[in-house]
Each structure stands twice: as C-alpha cells, then as structure tokens.
Amino acid sequence: MTTTTHEAEVAAAPREEGLMNLTLKIWRQNGPRDNGRLVTFKVKDISPDMSFLEMLDVLNEQLQAEGTEPIAFDSDCREGICGMCGLMISGEAHGPEKTTTCQLHMRSFKDGETITIEPWKADPFPVIKDLVVDRGSFDRIIQAGGFISANTGAAPKAEAILVPKENADRAFVAAECIGCGACVAACPNASGMLFMGAKITHLGELPQGQPERDARVVSMVNQHDAEGFGGCTNIGECSHACPKGIPQDVISTLNKDLRTALKRGR
Amino acid sequence: MKRGTTARGTTVFLKFIMATTGLVFIGYLLLHMYGNLMVFGGQEAFDNYAHHLRTFGEPMLPYGGLLWIVRIVLIASIIGHLYAALTLWNRAKGARTTKYAVKKAAAASLGSKTMRWGGVAILAFVIWHLIHFTIVKPAINAEFAANDIVASPYTMVVASFQLWWMVLLYVIAMLAVGLHLSHGIFSAQQTLGWTQSRASYVRAKAIGHAVALLIVVGFLLPPLAILFRIIGD
Numbered sequence: 001m002t003t004t005t006h007e008a009e010v011a012a013a014p015r016e017e018g019l020m021n022l023t024l025k026i027w028r029q030n031g032p033r034d035n036g037r038l039v040t041f042k043v044k045d046i047s048p049d050m051s052f053l054e055m056l057d058v059l060n061e062q063l064q065a066e067g068t069e070p071i072a073f074d075s076d077c078r079e080g081i082c083g084m085c086g087l088m089i090s091g092e093a094h095g096p097e098k099t100t101t102c103q104l105h106m107r108s109f110k111d112g113e114t115i116t117i118e119p120w121k122a123d124p125f126p127v128i129k130d131l132v133v134d135r136g137s138f139d140r141i142i143q144a145g146g147f148i149s150a151n152t153g154a155a156p157k158a159e160a161i162l163v164p165k166e167n168a169d170r171a172f173v174a175a176e177c178i179g180c181g182a183c184v185a186a187c188p189n190a191s192g193m194l195f196m197g198a199k200i201t202h203l204g205e206l207p208q209g210q211p212e213r214d215a216r217v218v219s220m221v222n223q224h225d226a227e228g229f230g231g232c233t234n235i236g237e238c239s240h241a242c243p244k245g246i247p248q249d250v251i252s253t254l255n256k257d258l259r260t261a262l263k264r265g266r
Numbered sequence: 267m268k269r270g271t272t273a274r275g276t277t278v279f280l281k282f283i284m285a286t287t288g289l290v291f292i293g294y295l296l297l298h299m300y301g302n303l304m305v306f307g308g309q310e311a312f313d314n315y316a317h318h319l320r321t322f323g324e325p326m327l328p329y330g331g332l333l334w335i336v337r338i339v340l341i342a343s344i345i346g347h348l349y350a351a352l353t354l355w356n357r358a359k360g361a362r363t364t365k366y367a368v369k370k371a372a373a374a375s376l377g378s379k380t381m382r383w384g385g386v387a388i389l390a391f392v393i394w395h396l397i398h399f400t401i402v403k404p405a406i407n408a409e410f411a412a413n414d415i416v417a418s419p420y421t422m423v424v425a426s427f428q429l430w431w432m433v434l435l436y437v438i439a440m441l442a443v444g445l446h447l448s449h450g451i452f453s454a455q456q457t458l459g460w461t462q463s464r465a466s467y468v469r470a471k472a473i474g475h476a477v478a479l480l481i482v483v484g485f486l487l488p489p490l491a492i493l494f495r496i497i498g499d
C-alpha cells in the first residue's frame with residue numbers, strides 16, 4: 001500500500017470559531033480490479049455542524065475545482081433510513097457514534113485530526129470504485145428467503161391475526177435493520193449473521209412468518225455461505241457497529257431456527 | 267425458496283459441531299478436575315481412585331473399558347472441533363482478503379480474540395500433557411525413582427509438581443484454557459440458540475466466566491499445593 005500526498009488548495013478566509021482543519025486518508029481504487037491505496041487530502045474550515053458526507057462533498061468540490069477526479073462514495077436518503085451510506089472511519093464502521101455515516105456530524109471529530117476513510121472490506125462486498133461497494137450479496141440473501149408468501153387480493157383486516165406484544169416488539173427491533181452492511185464490515189470474520197439474523201427474527205416472531213420458517217433459514221444461510229461471507233464466532237463487533245442497535249440475540253434465533261430445521265430433516 | 271439446499275455443511279452447522287464438541291470437553295474437564303482434587307485425600311485415596319477408573323463397570327466392561335469409551339468420545343470430539351475450527355478459520359480468511367489500514371476492535375473480549383491461536387496452543391499442551399502423565403510418564407524429577415512413578419499415580423503427580431518450572435508450565439496452560447473457555451462456553455450457548463433474549467444472553471456470558479474460573483482454580487489447586495509442600499511431603 002502506498003500513500004501519496006495531495007494538498008487541495010483552499011482560499012484563505014477569516015476563520016470562524018470552532019472550524020476544523022482535517023487530514024483525510026482516503027481509500028482510492030479505480031475499479032474492481034485495481035489494488036487500491038490510501039491517498040492523503042487536507043480540508044480546511046470544516047464546520048462542526050456539517051455531516052460527514054457534507055464534509056466529503058466539500059472535499060469533492062475542491063477536487064473538482066482543481067481538475068482532480070472526485071471521490072466516489074454512496075449515499076441516498078441522508079436521513080439514516082436507507083442504508084446506502086457506510087464508511088469505515090478510522091477503523092470504526094459508520095465512525096465513532098452509534099449512527100449511520102450520513103447522520104454522523106463533524107462535531108464528533110477534533111481540529112487537526114487525521115481521519116482514515118475506507119470502504120467496507122469484505123470479499124462478498126467487492127469495491128466498485130473508491131468508497132463504493134457492491135452489496136448485491138445482501139439482496140441475494142433476501143431473495144433466497146427473506147420474505148413471506150401471501151395471496152394477493154383484498155388486504156385482510158389488521159386485527160385478523162393477533163400478535164402478542166412481546167413478539168411484536170422483538171420483530172420490530174429486528175425489522176429496524178437497514179441493510180447497510182456495517183455488521184459485515186466490522187466483523188473480524190466478515191460474517192453476515194447479524195443482518196441475516198435480523199431478518200429471520202423479524203419474520204420468525206410474526207405469525208405470517210411461520211409457514212416458511214424452516215425453508216427460510218436454510219435457504220438464507222446457504223446463500224450467505226455461497227456468497228463467501230465468513231462464519232460467526234460470536235465476538236459481538238457487529239452489534240456494536242450497527243447503527244440500529246440490532247442485538248446479538250437475533251443470531252441466537254437464527255441458530256435455533258437452523259437447528260430446528262435440521263431436526264425436521266432439512 | 268430454493269429447493270435441494272440443506273442445513274448440513276453450512277457455516278452454522280459447523281458451529282453446532284464446535285459447540286457440541288466443546289460442551290463434551292467441558293463435561294470431561296469437570297470430571298477430570300474432580301478426580302485431580304482427590305489428591306488432597308492422600309496417596310491411598312488418589313491411587314485407589316485411579317485404579318477404580320480402570321475397574322469401573324467390571325465385569326460388564328473390560329479392565330480400563332470406561333477409560334477407553336471416554337477416550338474414543340474425546341478423540342472424536344477433538345477431530346470434530348478441529349475440523350470445524352480450521353474450516354471456519356479458512357473461510358474467514360477468504361472472506362476478507364484486503365485488510366483494513368485501520369481497524370478498531372470495539373466489542374471483542376480478549377478471550378474471543380485469542381480463540382484460534384489459543385486453541386492451537388492448548389492442543390500443543392494437551393499433547394505434552396498426554397506424554398507427561400499417560401503415554402511416557404518420564405521421570406523428570408531426579409528425587410523420585412522411575413519405578414515409583416509408574417507404580418503410583420500419586421507419586422507421579424507429586425514428583426512433577428515439586429518442580430517450579432513444571433508448575434509454571436501448567437499455570438500458563440490453564441490460563442490459556444481459562445481464556446478459551448471464557449468465550450467458548452458463552453459462544454456455545456449462543457450457537458445452540460439458548461440466548462434469544464437479552465437476559466439469557468447476559469446469563470450465558472456470566473456462566474462462561476464462572477465455569478472458566480472454576481475450572482482454572484480447580485485445576486491449579488493441586489499443583490500449587492504440591493509446589494508449596496502443603497500436600498505430598
């Protein structure tokens with residue numbers, strides 16, 4: 001890995017209180033086949049009220065102004081609900097706070113700090129360019145079983161199938177997963193168990209999820225393994241990195257469901 | 267959903283193998299520890315116990331029959347545990363071939379981080395331990411005759427643990443075992459799906475630490491008592 005220095009020129013302006021100058025070491029990779037390397041940039045006068053992605057927008061404007069190719073990174077809602085953004089920030093998925101990268105603010109950093117920014121690194125998430133990765137493997141896991149089959153037609157009455165409060169609560173907690181991939185990025189084994197466990201718990205706690213319960217877990221785990229994710233060693237880095245705080249016990253539910261499916265001959 | 271897929275051979279299935287074989291080891295360690303503590307009963311009690319292990323179940327079982335059943339179960343468990351561990355280790359390596367330049371470990375315990383290499387170290391220790399007390403029984407302490415060592419398990423143990431460096435070796439090994447168990451016992455419960463709530467998850471961690479501590483202390487009492495001449499003189 002080589003590190004090159006690149007100084008973005010910024011016009012000197014009178015400095016407001018609390019503005020920050022930062023050194024950014026950013027992963028640049030031209031495409032899936034390129035090896036990738038960290039490149040150093042400087043940004044000046046960053047407001048603590050900016051979001052992390054706005055700070056990158058500022059950098060990209062500088063780069064564009066001087067004819068350097070801007071840094072490719074993903075984002076969509078910038079509200080913490082779509083799961084599109086996601087960066088490894090100085091070794092922590094989504095940075096130092098329990099939130100998404102788009103909802104992370106620069107007040108979490110200090111003036112003069114050096115921040116290393118890398119894409120999620122996991123072979124099932126190949127880098128497309130710079131900080132953008134392809135998380136199609138997650139989509140294929142969901143396609144393998146992360147759904148329920150329902151007849152079309154008029155929507156049934158909401159109270160037709162009652163769900164006990166505890167089940168509804170647990171299903172809701174699990175359903176908060178936004179598929180961002182931070183769990184895989186943070187996991188030393190690059191395992192997708194938290195993401196998968198969230199979906200299996202979400203559907204498994206609800207009556208609608210029961211008919212396909214055994215087939216679901218078997219199909220999803222097989223797809224997970226086929227995509228090349230690692231196995232879980234119950235370390236817990238995933239829940240710590242998860243912006244939605246998906247707890248470890250969803251993985252236990254996944255394990256239990258697979259064990260039940262095994263017992264029933266799958 | 268896809269047909270023809272099976273739960274067997276998945277990473278989660280490999281973890282079931284890790285967990286169940288791991289629990290076999292825990293059961294064995296607790297029995298082994300109980301046996302070791304017999305050394306506090308003196309030479310006769312300990313030697314009788316060692317003899318009884320071999321005549322247990324006679325005449326339904328041949329001499330040493332129980333021990334051989336236990337050994338076969340343990341050997342099968344070691345093979346399963348190793349096979350699953352190495353396969354998962356290999357998968358994990360392949361799942362991230364480009365490393366991070368900076369990566370923080372925010373939640374990982376020391377035990378969880380040392381499972382793999384710690385496990386290898388424990389395997390090396392187990393091989394030495396078998397040579398030491400089962401297969402070769404070398405007369406390492408010159409103050410004891412080789413014949414006495416082979417004749418009395420009690421003498422064999424006392425002769426070994428009157429040597430400070432031998433005790434040190436076993437202390438280090440038991441700390442490695444304790445570290446491995448502190449994560450492993452919890453991890454097995456999580457893998458078997460016994461921790462589906464916050465409370466049971468916390469309890470599983472506590473059980474892991476408590477059993478690991480019990481095993482470390484229980485195994486270290488006899489060597490330390492012998493080293494400090496509380497027993498054996």
Ligand code: SF4
Nearest residue numbers: 177178180181183242
């Ligand atoms: S479990 Fe959490 S970290 Fe993983 S994909 Fe879902 S929201 Fe992101």
Ligand code: FES
Nearest residue numbers: 076078083085102
């Ligand atoms: S951009 Fe949608 S969650 Fe960050």
